[in-house]
Amino acid sequence: xxxxxxxxxxxxxxxxxxxxxxxxxxxxxxxxxxxxxxxxxxxxxxxxxxxxxxxxxxxxxxxxxxxxxxxxxxxxxxxxxxxxxxxxxxxxxxxxxxxxxxxxxxxxxxxxxxxxxxxxxxxxxxxxxxxxxxxxxxxxxxxxxxxxxxxxxxxxxxxxxxxxxxxxxxxxxxxxxxxxxxxxxxxxxxxxxxxxxxxxxxxxxxxxxxxxxxxxxxxxxxxxxxxxxxxxxxxxxxxxxxxxxxxxxxxxxxxxxxxxxxxxxxxxxxxxxxxxxxxxxxxxxxxxxxxxxxxxxxxxxxxxxxxxxxxxxxxx
Amino acid sequence: xxxxxxxxxxxxxxxxxxxxxxxxxxxxxxxxxxxxxxxxxxxxxxxxxxxxxxxxxxxxxxxxxxxxxxxxxxxxxxxxxxxxxxxxxxxxxxxxxxxxxxxxxxxxxxxxxxxxxxxxxxxxxxxxxxxxxxxxxxxxxxxxxxxxxxxxxxxxxxxxxxxxxxxxxxxxxxxxxxxxxxxxxxxxxxxxxxxxxxxxxxxxxxxxxxxxxxxxxxxxxxxxxxxxxxxxxxxxxxxxxxxxxxxxxxxxxxxxxxxxxxxxxxxxxxxxxxxxxxxxxxxxxxxxxxxxxxxxxxxxxxxxxxxxxxxxxxxxxxxxxxxxxxxx
Ligand SMILES: Cc1ncc(C[n+]2csc(CCOP(=O)(O)OP(=O)(O)O)c2C)c(N)n1
Numbered sequence: 001x002x003x004x005x006x007x008x009x010x011x012x013x014x015x016x017x018x019x020x021x022x023x024x025x026x027x028x029x030x031x032x033x034x035x036x037x038x039x040x041x042x043x044x045x046x047x048x049x050x051x052x053x054x055x056x057x058x059x060x061x062x063x064x065x066x067x068x069x070x071x072x073x074x075x076x077x078x079x080x081x082x083x084x085x086x087x088x089x090x091x092x093x094x095x096x097x098x099x100x101x102x103x104x105x106x107x108x109x110x111x112x113x114x115x116x117x118x119x120x121x122x123x124x125x126x127x128x129x130x131x132x133x134x135x136x137x138x139x140x141x142x143x144x145x146x147x148x149x150x151x152x153x154x155x156x157x158x159x160x161x162x163x164x165x166x167x168x169x170x171x172x173x174x175x176x177x178x179x180x181x182x183x184x185x186x187x188x189x190x191x192x193x194x195x196x197x198x199x200x201x202x203x204x205x206x207x208x209x210x211x212x213x214x215x216x217x218x219x220x221x222x223x224x225x226x227x228x229x230x231x232x233x234x235x236x237x238x239x240x241x242x243x244x245x246x247x248x249x250x251x252x253x254x255x256x257x258x259x260x261x262x263x264x265x266x267x268x269x270x271x272x273x274x275x276x277x278x279x280x281x282x283x284x285x286x287x288x289x290x291x292x293x294x295x296x297x298x299x300x301x302x303x304x305x306x307x308x309x310x311x312x313x314x315x316x
Numbered sequence: 317x318x319x320x321x322x323x324x325x326x327x328x329x330x331x332x333x334x335x336x337x338x339x340x341x342x343x344x345x346x347x348x349x350x351x352x353x354x355x356x357x358x359x360x361x362x363x364x365x366x367x368x369x370x371x372x373x374x375x376x377x378x379x380x381x382x383x384x385x386x387x388x389x390x391x392x393x394x395x396x397x398x399x400x401x402x403x404x405x406x407x408x409x410x411x412x413x414x415x416x417x418x419x420x421x422x423x424x425x426x427x428x429x430x431x432x433x434x435x436x437x438x439x440x441x442x443x444x445x446x447x448x449x450x451x452x453x454x455x456x457x458x459x460x461x462x463x464x465x466x467x468x469x470x471x472x473x474x475x476x477x478x479x480x481x482x483x484x485x486x487x488x489x490x491x492x493x494x495x496x497x498x499x500x501x502x503x504x505x506x507x508x509x510x511x512x513x514x515x516x517x518x519x520x521x522x523x524x525x526x527x528x529x530x531x532x533x534x535x536x537x538x539x540x541x542x543x544x545x546x547x548x549x550x551x552x553x554x555x556x557x558x559x560x561x562x563x564x565x566x567x568x569x570x571x572x573x574x575x576x577x578x579x580x581x582x583x584x585x586x587x588x589x590x591x592x593x594x595x596x597x598x599x600x601x602x603x604x605x606x607x608x609x610x611x612x613x614x615x616x617x618x619x620x621x622x623x624x625x626x627x628x629x630x631x632x633x634x635x636x637x638x639x640x641x642x643x644x
Contacts, residue, residue: 033434033610084434084609095436095608111438112395113368143345143368147399174368176346182367248349304611308643314604 001050001208003275009050009207010266010276011284013042016066017263018292019075020238023065023082023096026296027242032083035096038063040205040237043262044169046070047210048137048232051218055134057105057123059116062097063169064109067139071104075291076298085302092305093313114147116140117166121153124162124227135163135221143174145188157227158195164227165217169204171236172257176248189231197226204234205262235260317494323487325461326426326480327351329468330388334358337386340472344373344390344426374400374425378408378477381423386472393439394429394481408477409452421452421477424468430519430569431613432485437605440484440613442570447479448547448579454500455546457481459521461491463544466498474500483518483569501545503553509537512563512627515554515580517543520567520599520618527623536631546576554580555588562593563630569617572600594630599623599639615641 001009020039026032038045045066049058052071060067068078073089081088082096089101097111108119120138127136144150145168157164168188172179185191192199198220202213210232217228235257239246246254270276276284320328331354334340343364348355355363366373370391377387391397397404408421429442447455454476458464464482471478478500506521507528514524521542528538539557543550558564564584566577577598584596599618606616618639625640638644 033608084607084611092609093436093607093612095434097436097608098438111436112399114399115438146367146369148369148371174345176349177365177368181365305607305609307612307615307641310607310612310615310642311602311604 001211003270003273005050006208006266006270007275009046009211010263010270011288012046012070013207013263013266014285014288015075015291016042016045016069018288019065019069019078019295022079022292022296024238024242026083031300033095034242035082036063036241037238038066038171038236040257040261041169041171041234042066043207043210043266044204044232044234047204047207048139048167048214048230051211051214052137053134055132057107057127057134057136058139059107059120059123059136060109060139061113061116061141061144062111063141064099064106068099068101068104068106071106073101073104073106075295079295079299080302083299083302084304085299086305087298087302091309093309113141114144114149117144117147117149117153120164121156121160121162124157124164125160128162135165135218137165137167139167139169141174142168142170142172142179142188143182145191146174146182154191154195154197154227154229158197161225162227163221163225165214165221166227166229167214168229168231169234170231171234173236173240175240187231189229192229197229198224199229199231201231201233204232205260205265207262207266234262237261317492319490320461320493321488321490322458322461322464322482325465325491325493326468326482327354328493329465330354330472331357333469333472334362339384339386340388341385342388342390343376345392347390370396370399371403374403375407377423377425378403378421381408381421381477382411382419386422388424388426388472390426392427393435394427394443395438395441397425397427397443400425404447404453404477404479405450409450412452420475422475424471424478424480426480426482428484428487429481430483430485431606431616432483434608434610434613436608440606442568442601444479444481444546445570445575448576449574452476454478454548455481456500456544457483457518457546458544459483459486459518459542461489462493463498463504463542465493466496467500467544469497470500473497481518485519498544501548501550503544503550504542505553505557506540506542507538509539509561511537511561511631512565513539513541513557513561514565514567514623514627515541515543515557516567517546517576518569520569523618523620524567524623526620527627530620530624531627534628536627538627543576549579549583551583551587554583558584558588559591562591565597565599565623565626565630567599567618567623569601571603572598573603575600594633595635597626597630597635599626602642
């Protein structure tokens with residue numbers, strides 16, 4: 001990534017973090033619902049999404065804000081959706097857990113863990129049959145990789161040569177269960193071989209590394225026509241949802257990963273390389289804070305859906 | 317007698333049964349984390365975390381149940397049971413019959429459902445009737461901590477698969493727990509009345525009780541029946557009440573079409589037609605998924621005003637269709 005791209009990535013990562021922290025605060029204040037945040041995983045979202053092309057599509061899950069914002073979602077509308085307001089991307093009907101934004105190519109978001117794995121094959125099939133260029137990126141967690149749907153999806157995508165970038169965000173947690181309790185392997189990407197496809201594991205807290213790996217994977221998909229399994233190793237620094245005291249988390253492990261904070265790492269790098277100054281960083285942070293404050297104001301002013309919306313959009 | 321939440325009452329019942337019967341074990345996504353006290357008391361063999369995979373959790377439970385264990389599994393939220401449908405419906409529900417009675421499936425499947433947490437339609441969906449429709453399964457859905465405890469004891473002791481649904485609006489509500497088992501298939505009369513029977517389960521029991529207070533102020537004595545078990549349904553309790561009042565309103569959060577209200581109405585029509593002074597009414601959630609928006613979620617289930625309006629109308633001889641609280 002060029003210095004300009006890295007600065008843009010930092011801005012997006014700061015925006016994602018501020019957005020997540022704002023929704024957590026809204027929940028604490030009784031102004032918003034509990035949400036699943038992806039604090040600590042910003043580099044995974046920004047690194048992958050920045051490697052996609054405009055025509056690519058994205059499927060995501062309950063922990064989607066990073067993917068949406070990295071794709072250019074308007075934080076006012078994501079915030080409105082989380083608060084269940086009419087100006088949200090889904091008219092307030094989703095809330096935080098299933099935010100699709102078709103206009104951004106973020107399609108069919110499902111909070112059923114593994115749901116996106118089941119749907120992505122069809123989305124990619126439609127693209128392939130229409131001979132539309134581009135690929136479909138499917139974000140899922142290490143928990144979803146334990147669902148039978150993972151096997152079914154990757155196997156089918158493999159035999160049908162579907163242009164899918166499977167992105168396993170291995171954040172070490174499946175709600176309240178540590179990944180190590182659920183699988184004997186250390187690298188989820190090692191499963192790619194079992195399906196006869198290519199895979200790779202990347203440090204998910206290094207945005208440039210994630211971006212490079214995702215670009216390479218995307219290029220392989222375009223070259224081979226086959227799907228690719230990219231594992232992005234990262235850590236969920238907050239709880240599973242808000243509120244969550246993380247009493248079940250090993251403090252030493254949490255501390256280790258806090259010290260690998262992807263935002264701090266990127267800041268340090270940009271400052272050290274002279275692409276950012278303390279001043280320009282402060283300005284960046286202030287502008288992000290203003291965006292989030294504006295998003296909250298907008299969202300709280302947005303009307304709640306009228307009761308007739310209880311029965312709309314059920315049937316086509 | 318102790319005061320505890322419905323969640324704690326279920327855990328207490330599970331712990332009692334685990335003490336009493338070494339064949340009882342529990343597992344699910346995060347069970348060993350969230351049930352730390354059970355883990356400490358019974359150890360990692362009988363209290364297990366699982367990978368995130370509902371199908372294999374339910375399948376393992378069914379296989380273990382047929383092989384001498386008595387598993388209690390937590391599948392978290394009712395919609396996640398769709399991933400375990402094959403194991404619950406096709407295996408646990410049918411293989412007793414299909415094996416000519418060689419196997420039985422003493423297992424309990426726990427799941428939350430219903431409005432309360434603003435989590436939207438993939439977490440909150442009242443699908444209890446789906447399981448009532450499937451052979452070989454029993455279904456309970458308590459309205460109080462006391463019943464949750466008592467039904468849990470009975471569910472674990474039962475030799476059939478029992479779906480145990482807990483209403484998110486009620487799980488943290490404290491209630492008195494005496495400790496007695498509550499038999500499966502027995503409804504409770506929560507309030508006596510001679511004018512109209514309000515038949516409900518889970519959160520709508522409380523809606524009906526509130527409505528009954530308002531109706532009493534208007535001189536209408538409503539009887540409130542809490543079904544507690546959805547299958548087997550306590551037909552005798554329903555018929556006794558309707559024979560007394562001559563009027564029935566079934567109130568549930570699940571949607572109307574093929575919901576439990578349809579079954580209750582049919583039973584009343586078939587077996588107490590002569591006693592009816594008015595058509596049986598149903599007040600239900602709409603034929604729609606629930607929304608993550610708190611406002612829409614809160615409006616989904618029948619409201620007190622719906623019950624009051626329906627009861628007044630049926631007594632006035634002008635039974636209205638639909639719910640007063642919703643746009644037509
Ligand atoms: C089918 C299903 N089972 C359980 C849940 C509850 N749940 C939501 S997120 C989650 C953990 C998911 O872990 P992972 O796939 O690793 O993704 P992460 O949350 O870590 O991003 C669980 C158990 C769900 N939403 N859907």
